[in-house]
Amino acid sequence: MEKRLLSGDEAVALAARDAGIALGTGYPGTPSTEILEAFGALGGRAQWAPNEKVALEVGLGAAFGGGRALVTMKHVGLNVAADPLFTAAYTGVTGALVVVTADDPGMASSQNEQDNRRYAIAAGLPMLSPADPQEAYDYFFRAVELSERWSLPVLFRMTTRVCHSKALVASRATPMTPRAPSFVRDIPGRVMVPAFARPAHRKLRAKLAEIATFGDASDLHTVTEGSRDLGIITDGVCALHAAEASPGASFFKIGLVHPLPIERLRAFAAGVKRCVVIEESDPVIAEALRAAGIAVESKPEAFRFGELDVARVRRILARDLSPEPPLPRGKPPELCAACPYHPVFAALRKLDCIVAGDIGCYTLGVMEPYRALDTCVAMGASIGVGLGLRHVLPADQARRVVSIIGDSTFIHSGVSGIMEMVYNPPELGHVVIVLDNGITAMTGQQEHPGTGRTLEHQATGKISIEGLARAMGIDTAILDPFANPAGFATLLAEKLATPRLSLIVARRPCVLAAADIRGWEKAAEATRAAQACCPGAVPEDA
């Protein structure tokens, strides 16, 4: 088989196709976004969900139905999906469910650097940790096998350097054939009322014990005999940094990071004079080994922060605690010169607003010359945070609080904030601005339910942002801030002056996406028109 240069994301997409994945769903998030895009391009059924929780639930349903499902998200997406995830560990699955979490140590484009290996422990799910694109491809099949063999969702942990590095990948000659989905009723297995959940929890723990035994003997772990003076225990891309930093050492490369092959690791550690755990982010493996009474060296605290590379691994091994040279600090990203958000930030600045912000390109409004963003915590948080501020601040400050949120983020998790606003309105009202640039721009221009086009830009049902807001009783105005900057500033000032609840949709397409959107929309319109004349049509404004 000829090898091809693929990114880890592309390798997972190819594996998903070759493994007979019936449905791939997720929500965009760097560095995971390209998986579903590539899966769709390969002919797979790939779709964006409004958020990660819904994606996981759709994947779970597909797997209850006996299908093989793939769900993708960035690390923080798993926080959103955590609720169904933990109980899906109890229900288990009938087909296969592989959940990709793409962690971002060093925060190349994220708001935190949480280590999702902790989720595997907390939820009680097996987790695979590939080191490079070839392993991402190969392990994906193992994940499907594990999932079907133990009827459990399997977590697939990638990191920025696994997702976005390219390397040569050999693919399988023969694809895996899935069973045909079919519903089999299993009420005690899938209805998690306490009476059924109690035995389900015990069953989960029993499965994990079995998987631990399986893992102890599994070739998912690779041991390389080298010097007895130094043994290195490692996982993911760190294994490659470590092999390069210390080619003569003995290695235990962990492929299945949960449950850990504790007894094999104990034997490995006992066989070397010095045993060091090389892992990125939190000392998850080191803590587990120490708790099991295995004497290992963990990295110094300084190496919990940021990603590792060969040079940092050398330092850890040399116990070198001298200050590290700073990373090159290049030019930070900024709003595009013709971005429709400029007049919005100019108005927020001019009116001296207190801005509860959110996550997207518009987070860049925090930069000079505007510095018009006062908070950014999690997707959707702008609305709740803005309301909280309004509730407690003195009137002269409360009046100036505005929540700003992007269109994709509004659909993702802003809508529940609007419900809160209607239900618990601040005394002086509140103003929400939805920055509707018609696309999920930040992550590279993905569609979402508000665009009315699917992942592959085909016409589908469309959620109206103003329709939702008006249905909840919010006074809603729509304006193109770029075409009419002065009008936008006046409108904002007016809304701030009233004690009512209001929402402004600042609508103008993203400059980077505008031409593409026009093209997709033209094709989508044609489809809608054709369907409108026939039964089973997709409604234009569903």
Added chain:
Amino acid sequence: MSTTVTNVILAGLGGQGVIKASDILADAAVRAGFDVKKAEVHGMSQRGGSVTSDVRFGVKVLSPMIPRGEADFLVVLSPSEVVVTRPLLRPGGVLFAPDFVPEAELVNKRSLNVALLGALSAYLDIPERIFLEAVRAALAERLHAVNEQAFQQGRARAAKAGAAALGKRQ
């Protein structure tokens, strides 16, 4: 074919074609029969921020990232990024700054990335013919002529200014 790994960093700003250039280089190295790895962080690259891409090739490559200060070659597309990325180059490594191929000499300014690849190619163990195959494979046909020309301009400059280029070694 030497057994050591060749480390090339390409740097510039979003929209300059850094990733495209590194894709071409990586593809050329694959076509030449090397093991290749490539790493970059491109989360926000479309918003005009700094972009760097590491390309490593040799008989066997382990880490996808070039250890800091160990790049053999540094190809920089934007003047503002030269100072920032210079510490990534090893002592004795070769820097190709954006003015290595004067913009005025290019038919299309946007092919600076390919022109600098041409300059770099003069130093690498990859045949010119293979490099050009990779350039063509990565670009739409209407861009072939302009970019092949840019590649040749860069390569000729590197050959001619071989001594001068060596003088630029850090």
